[in-house]
Amino acid sequence: GQQVMQIPQYQHVQEGEDFTTYCNSSTTLSNIQWYKQRPGGHPVFLIQLVKSGEVKKQKRLTFQFGEAKKNSSLHITATQTTDVGTYFCAGYPGGKLIFGQGTELSVKP
Amino acid sequence: DTAVSQTPKYLVTQMGNDKSIKCEQNLGHDTMYWYKQDSKKFLKIMFSYNNKELIINETVPNRFSPKSPDKAHLNLHINSLELGDSAVYFCASSQDGGLSEAFFGQGTRLTVV
Numbered sequence: 001g002q003q004v005m006q007i008p009q010y011q012h013v014q015e016g017e018d019f020t021t022y023c024n025s026s027t028t029l030s031n032i033q034w035y036k037q038r039p040g041g042h043p044v045f046l047i048q049l050v051k052s053g054e055v056k057k058q059k060r061l062t063f064q065f066g067e068a069k070k071n072s073s074l075h076i077t078a079t080q081t082t083d084v085g086t087y088f089c090a091g092y093p094g095g096k097l098i099f100g101q102g103t104e105l106s107v108k109p
Numbered sequence: 110d111t112a113v114s115q116t117p118k119y120l121v122t123q124m125g126n127d128k129s130i131k132c133e134q135n136l137g138h139d140t141m142y143w144y145k146q147d148s149k150k151f152l153k154i155m156f157s158y159n160n161k162e163l164i165i166n167e168t169v170p171n172r173f174s175p176k177s178p179d180k181a182h183l184n185l186h187i188n189s190l191e192l193g194d195s196a197v198y199f200c201a202s203s204q205d206g207g208l209s210e211a212f213f214g215q216g217t218r219l220t221v222v
């Protein structure tokens with residue numbers, strides 16, 4: 001079936017290092033969304049990308065949507081301990097909001 | 110005011126019991142969802158409702174029955190609970206299905222013993 005794949009599953013970094021998570025879809029997506037879930041919390045919307053090749057920034061976070069609208073990435077520059085959590089991409093193939101498996105980020109101070 | 114609220118937050122019950130989880134959103138959204146999050150954090154869509162009508166019913170055992178009395182509420186009833194049903198269940202809502210951001214409830218941690 002239609003899937004949204006995300007890698008890596010886990011990422012452990014030293015504070016100050018960069019972090020990237022990648023998202024791939026088997027089908028072209030109309031849009032891609034990114035969410036963050038803090039430990040013990042619920043997913044919280046970060047951003048939505050709609051256009052082919054779109055790049056958006058939120059402070060140290062950079063989001064990209066691929067030219068073919070099948071892949072996306074989230075890059076965090078100079079991670080901080082407040083960045084800890086699980087990052088999910090979500091796509092809308094076939095009329096339902098499908099989430100990637102998530103990337104759990106841990107940051108060592 | 111909480112945008113999407115779920116009750117209860119924690120639910121511990123024995124195998125074979127029947128339980129319900131309630132969800133309400135005060136955002137005026139048309140679409141509501143139920144997701145199941147397992148121990149590996151994977152968010153699996155279970156159901157999607159649009160204006161009280163069932164839109165998506167993933168391959169979920171028929172022991173799970175959603176009910177939407179109005180577009181602000183989407184409840185989840187589970188019959189004959191099994192150990193494998195233990196998970197965190199999230200309710201969410203959005204205005205235009207997956208075309209706009211989804212707002213999640215705080216989750217219900219269900220433990221079946």
